[in-house]
Amino acid sequence: MLETFEKAGLNNGLVTAFAFVGLIVLLSVALSRYLTLGRVHGSAIAIVVGLGLAYWGGLHSGGHKGLADLSLFGGIGLMGGAMLRDFAIVATAFEVQAVEARKAGLIGVVALLLGIVLPFLVGASIAYLFGYSDAVSMTTIGAGAVTYIVGPVTGAAIGASSDVMALSIAAGLIKAIMVMVGTPVAARFLRLKTPRSAMVFGGLAGTVSGVSAGLAATDRKLVPYGALVATFHTGLGCLLGPSLLFFAVKAVMG
Numbered sequence: 001m002l003e004t005f006e007k008a009g010l011n012n013g014l015v016t017a018f019a020f021v022g023l024i025v026l027l028s029v030a031l032s033r034y035l036t037l038g039r040v041h042g043s044a045i046a047i048v049v050g051l052g053l054a055y056w057g058g059l060h061s062g063g064h065k066g067l068a069d070l071s072l073f074g075g076i077g078l079m080g081g082a083m084l085r086d087f088a089i090v091a092t093a094f095e096v097q098a099v100e101a102r103k104a105g106l107i108g109v110v111a112l113l114l115g116i117v118l119p120f121l122v123g124a125s126i127a128y129l130f131g132y133s134d135a136v137s138m139t140t141i142g143a144g145a146v147t148y149i150v151g152p153v154t155g156a157a158i159g160a161s162s163d164v165m166a167l168s169i170a171a172g173l174i175k176a177i178m179v180m181v182g183t184p185v186a187a188r189f190l191r192l193k194t195p196r197s198a199m200v201f202g203g204l205a206g207t208v209s210g211v212s213a214g215l216a217a218t219d220r221k222l223v224p225y226g227a228l229v230a231t232f233h234t235g236l237g238c239l240l241g242p243s244l245l246f247f248a249v250k251a252v253m254g
Contacts, residue, residue: 017075024049047180047213108196108229111203116237119145119206120245123171135250137164141171142249143241147207147234148172154241176210183214192218195225202226206233 028049029042036045057067067073123145124138132138140160144151144167151168154160160168183192183205191197192215202211202225211230215222 014075014079017073017079020073020076021050021079024053042217047177047217051177108199108203111200112229112233112236115204115206115233116146116240119175120241123168124249127167132164133253135246135253136160138253139241139246139249140164140168143237143245144168144171145175146172146237146241148176149234150237150241153238154246157242158246172207176207179205179207179210180213180217183211184217187218192222195222198222198225199229202229203233206230206237208234 025042025046028046031045032042053067057073067076120142122142124142126145127138127141132141136155136158137160139158140151140155141164143154144165148169149172151172152165155165155168183201190201192201198215201215205211205214205226208227208230211226212223215226
């Protein structure tokens with residue numbers, strides 16, 4: 001019986017991935033309901049479980065793709081890859097109501113700019129504290145703190161080394177994880193109840209994956225609005241990183 005299930009799983013990797021993720025979500029919702037009495041959303045628990053399993057898979061296989069390095073769970077690499085991720089992000093835009101989107105107004109624009117500049121300053125400052133004093137490295141790592149996409153795009157444009165670009169991606173991933181897990185916990189304090197608040201939050205937080213997962217764990221109706229502004233956040237960061245921000249750092253550091 002087990003051999004039959006294993007063979008079916010190996011031959012239908014994507015189906016196995018969806019079933020496995022669905023099982024994790026089901027267990028996470030149960031833990032949320034009965035263990036935390038609903039105080040911690042099931043999606044947040046599922047994210048933490050997924051990260052733990054990815055770490056275990058990497059250790060067990062000696063690879064770099066977590067559970068996807070194990071043949072039985074190879075479909076997770078496709079399910080969690082860029083293709084389905086970007087498809088899901090684009091799909092959320094179809095749920096946005098233009099009337100609600102306009103309500104963000106000037107505060108949405110300000111949030112978008114602050115969400116790029118502030119993380120960049122933090123990332124560049126930390127890079128400097130760890131000994132990266134050249135403008136290229138500081139800009140690349142600072143851009144990674146904006147999002148893990150902006151970092152390597154900026155680094156490739158200004159000639160950063162592969163090691164520095166890897167650090168920028170790591171910085172962006174840490175930020176995304178913090179937003180994913182922290183959003184449901186801080187939702188009441190941040191008053192994430194309206195489309196406008198979600199758009200401002202998306203502009204400040206920036207990371208599309210983090211904002212989408214965090215808002216999904218808070219209120220699914222807010223996901224399209226947060227993801228919409230967060231997507232602009234990534235695009236604008238890719239434009240400002242290798243241009244205005246790089247020249248600013250170069251002017252300061254010489």
